[in-house]
Amino acid sequence: MRAEIITIGDELLIGQVVDTNSAWMAERLNEQGIELYQITSVHDDRTHIVNALNEAFSRADLVLTTGGLGPTKDDITKHVLCDYFDSHLIENACVRAHIKALYHDRPDVLNRLTETQWLVPECADILENRVGSAPIMVFHQDDKLLVSMPGVPYEMKIAMTEQVLPYIELKIQNSKLKIIHKTLQVSGIAESSLAIRLEDFEESMPEGLHLAYLPKDGVIRLRLSSYGELSEAEMNAWFERLKGLVNDVLIADIDEPLEVIVGSILAERGQTIATAESCTGGKLAALLNKHSGSSAFYKGSVIAYSNEVKKQVLKVNRESLDQYGAVSEQVVTQMACGVRKILHTDFALATSGVAGPTGGTPDKPVGTVWIAVATPDKVYAECFHLGKLREQVTDRACQKALIGLLRELKE
Amino acid sequence: MRAEIITIGDELLIGQVVDTNSAWMAERLNEQGIELYQITSVHDDRTHIVNALNEAFSRADLVLTTGGLGPTKDDITKHVLCDYFDSHLIENACVRAHIKALYHDRPDVLNRLTETQWLVPECADILENRVGSAPIMVFHQDDKLLVSMPGVPYEMKIAMTEQVLPYIELKIQNSKLKIIHKTLQVSGIAESSLAIRLEDFEESMPEGLHLAYLPKDGVIRLRLSSYGELSEAEMNAWFERLKGLVNDVLIADIDEPLEVIVGSILAERGQTIATAESCTGGKLAALLNKHSGSSAFYKGSVIAYSNEVKKQVLKVNRESLDQYGAVSEQVVTQMACGVRKILHTDFALATSGVAGPTGGTPDKPVGTVWIAVATPDKVYAECFHLGKLREQVTDRACQKALIGLLRELKE
Numbered sequence: 001m002r003a004e005i006i007t008i009g010d011e012l013l014i015g016q017v018v019d020t021n022s023a024w025m026a027e028r029l030n031e032q033g034i035e036l037y038q039i040t041s042v043h044d045d046r047t048h049i050v051n052a053l054n055e056a057f058s059r060a061d062l063v064l065t066t067g068g069l070g071p072t073k074d075d076i077t078k079h080v081l082c083d084y085f086d087s088h089l090i091e092n093a094c095v096r097a098h099i100k101a102l103y104h105d106r107p108d109v110l111n112r113l114t115e116t117q118w119l120v121p122e123c124a125d126i127l128e129n130r131v132g133s134a135p136i137m138v139f140h141q142d143d144k145l146l147v148s149m150p151g152v153p154y155e156m157k158i159a160m161t162e163q164v165l166p167y168i169e170l171k172i173q174n175s176k177l178k179i180i181h182k183t184l185q186v187s188g189i190a191e192s193s194l195a196i197r198l199e200d201f202e203e204s205m206p207e208g209l210h211l212a213y214l215p216k217d218g219v220i221r222l223r224l225s226s227y228g229e230l231s232e233a234e235m236n237a238w239f240e241r242l243k244g245l246v247n248d249v250l251i252a253d254i255d256e257p258l259e260v261i262v263g264s265i266l267a268e269r270g271q272t273i274a275t276a277e278s279c280t281g282g283k284l285a286a287l288l289n290k291h292s293g294s295s296a297f298y299k300g301s302v303i304a305y306s307n308e309v310k311k312q313v314l315k316v317n318r319e320s321l322d323q324y325g326a327v328s329e330q331v332v333t334q335m336a337c338g339v340r341k342i343l344h345t346d347f348a349l350a351t352s353g354v355a356g357p358t359g360g361t362p363d364k365p366v367g368t369v370w371i372a373v374a375t376p377d378k379v380y381a382e383c384f385h386l387g388k389l390r391e392q393v394t395d396r397a398c399q400k401a402l403i404g405l406l407r408e409l410k411e
Numbered sequence: 412m413r414a415e416i417i418t419i420g421d422e423l424l425i426g427q428v429v430d431t432n433s434a435w436m437a438e439r440l441n442e443q444g445i446e447l448y449q450i451t452s453v454h455d456d457r458t459h460i461v462n463a464l465n466e467a468f469s470r471a472d473l474v475l476t477t478g479g480l481g482p483t484k485d486d487i488t489k490h491v492l493c494d495y496f497d498s499h500l501i502e503n504a505c506v507r508a509h510i511k512a513l514y515h516d517r518p519d520v521l522n523r524l525t526e527t528q529w530l531v532p533e534c535a536d537i538l539e540n541r542v543g544s545a546p547i548m549v550f551h552q553d554d555k556l557l558v559s560m561p562g563v564p565y566e567m568k569i570a571m572t573e574q575v576l577p578y579i580e581l582k583i584q585n586s587k588l589k590i591i592h593k594t595l596q597v598s599g600i601a602e603s604s605l606a607i608r609l610e611d612f613e614e615s616m617p618e619g620l621h622l623a624y625l626p627k628d629g630v631i632r633l634r635l636s637s638y639g640e641l642s643e644a645e646m647n648a649w650f651e652r653l654k655g656l657v658n659d660v661l662i663a664d665i666d667e668p669l670e671v672i673v674g675s676i677l678a679e680r681g682q683t684i685a686t687a688e689s690c691t692g693g694k695l696a697a698l699l700n701k702h703s704g705s706s707a708f709y710k711g712s713v714i715a716y717s718n719e720v721k722k723q724v725l726k727v728n729r730e731s732l733d734q735y736g737a738v739s740e741q742v743v744t745q746m747a748c749g750v751r752k753i754l755h756t757d758f759a760l761a762t763s764g765v766a767g768p769t770g771g772t773p774d775k776p777v778g779t780v781w782i783a784v785a786t787p788d789k790v791y792a793e794c795f796h797l798g799k800l801r802e803q804v805t806d807r808a809c810q811k812a813l814i815g816l817l818r819e820l821k822e
Contacts, residue, residue, distance in 0.1 A: 042449055043449075282693035303713075
């Protein structure tokens with residue numbers, strides 16, 4: 001079974017909104033053994049949508065669309081699909097009851113525009129949208145399926161998880177591929193050097209096994225993929241062989257964000273962490289508690305953007321700040337020790353650097369970041385040069401800090 | 412002039428990577444008066460890339476591709492383009508010199524795979540990639556252009572800004588559209604109610620003027636667009652009329668993130684802010700200092716994820732925590748006052764809520780968030796119910812906090 005995604009909305013094509021839906025949907029489809037062939041973003045325009053539908057149906061068995069289902073005039077997806085499948089709109093009693101229940105305490109929302117949301121194409125199967133008013137519609141064309149979902153990410157995610165994937169699952173029992181992706185994460189080696197090291201390995205790979213290199217924020221993800229050609233056992237054997245070849249630079253052998261990996265180790269051991277952040281400004285904290293369950297290991301942070309906060313809250317020594325500057329080994333280790341002591345944690349991470357675009361000096365150009373790791377036994381700091389762009393510098397600094405912590409946890 | 416983007420890479424189609432490039436490029440193209448018609452994501456596969464190129468050229472005058480330019484085997488874009496334009500690879504002396512300079516202090520990277528990066532199609536114009544080894548290639552087909560750029564976001568951004576846009580600019584002097592987007596941000600009204608209020612306005616809009624509704628994180632962006640049909644003055648008149656109709660729910664009349672708007676007001680006035688965050692866990696801090704220049708107004712934060720930190724660092728009263736719980740008006744106002752006092756700022760924002768998925772109670776279900784705003788004169792808190800999903804709850808909480816601050820700043 002092959003799928004395509006069509007995301008509908010002018011906002012995507014003028015750059016007002018980043019399409020985060022497609023990647024999330026792609027991952028879910030792959031987990032279900034469905035290959036995603038193409039993602040296409042089109043305007044809220046009848047001809048454009050119809051052309052994209054025709055092209056997608058010519059290549060794929062399953063077409064998922066998101067967007068264009070709001071009650072306002074700019075949203076036309078429902079009407080276009082209704083005409084495309086030669087149907088007409090009828091009132092759906094279930095959808096009506098659901099919308100009335102959804103907004104029972106907000107009578108202002110139950111207006112005549114919202115009421116149009118319970119008109120749906122007669123030919124469509126309707127799945128429940130538990131958290132919104134836009135109907136989830138399934139259309140059949142010969143043996144092919146089209147599912148139309150709202151573009152609001154959390155509505156789409158709940159719809160996919162609770163309704164669409166179980167629905168598709170029933171339809172494709174016999175046409176599922178065994179799609180396997182297995183990923184290693186490595187750091188401290190250039191992509192090209194890694195590729196040279198793995199040349200023999202790549203030469204020896206059988207047809208149907210693919211290796212991809214994905215560098216990001218100083219970590220390279222090495223992904224082995226098979227679309228139905230290899231068994232789980234064969235994949236495992238190849239994966240272990242690959243792992244043996246990169247052992248010295250290996251960070252992780254699962255495709256989880258590093259904050260999830262350190263979080264689960266800490267939680268399992270009953271240990272805790274805090275951060276003291278200057279240049280990363282809360283980004284590292286937000287990463288550590290991004291995922292559910294973080295209160296088991298994450299206690300808090302002091303974001304010490306100004307030197308005043310470094311001194312007053314983290315008790316960084318005034319002399320160190322004057323003598324070495326905020327971006328220094330002396331200050332960043334004091335920040336780590338300070339926050340570890342104040343928040344009573346087992347570990348602490350601290351960052352201090354020049355995120356840019358201004359603030360660089362010949363000595364400490366933009367991208368210079370000191371990162372400290374404090375453990376129950378010791379504290380140390382390392383200096384990195386992480387690029388020129390603010391976002392890149394702070395993202396990479398978070399990854400470097402997590403890699404430092406992970407190394408300590410593995411010792 | 413009409414453009415299309417083709418993003419190339421298996422990682423996009425298995426959901427390992429979110430395509431953030433396209434939105435950024437779309438915005439830049441629009442600023443240049445170039446309409447972006449479609450975005451297509453395809454696999455690292457020769458046939459797939461060729462089909463996408465054919466389709467894109469059938470609709471557009473300018474095709475931008477990203478991705479597939481690394482030195483490793485999985486990256487095939489350069490070879491496919493070389494064949495597509497019936498050319499062959501030759502060594503480019505400028506690219507070679509540039510790569511040698513780029514890696515002069517990293518001899519391990521100057522290996523034979525990296526050396527393949529200075530082989531480029533003979534028929535292509537080569538633009539400089541200041542920060543990476545992948546060449547930026549421009550191909551001509553009749554009157555149409557194709558530009559191939561690396562997929563690494565910061566390399567693409569520098570290439571677009573410094574090389575590609577100026578290059579395109581020269582080519583399209585006479586075919587530029589006057590694309591105008593103007594956006595209002597409103598909050599505190601349902602999308603459907605807003606649309607009913609604006610029905611007469613929409614009815615009266617001339618051909619060529621478009622209105623779109625973009626709800627996100629509790630804020631609705633109302634975008635007026637014109638692709639060459641209206642003059643700047645006409646657009647301004649319509650925009651002012653629209654603004655008059657939503658004055659009571661208006662948050663901002665520019666399409667900037669709220670953190671940028673509050674930041675520039677604070678910086679201009681020489682005032683400062685700090686945050687004390689529980690459920691948002693650093694996300695609000697990271698937003699406030701995401702953009703360059705934030706040290707002018709942002710001093711720091713205390714991320715008080717655990718109650719211990721709330722008590723010890725923020726001096727929240729133990730009795731309040733015991734009696735009302737952490738998610739309460741009493742605690743969140745003390746958090747805001749505490750951080751404002753400790754960090755000596757003019758303003759402070761505090762958040763305390765149940766981000767979920769666990770931790771909800773009948774009294775305080777998942778999504779309940781108290782937000783406090785402390786100013787030089789007063790402190791107050793408001794309770795919100797912000798949904799069910801962790802990410803949604805914390806994102807919306809940040810927006811609510813910024814809206815609260817913005818209201819105070821405007822008073």
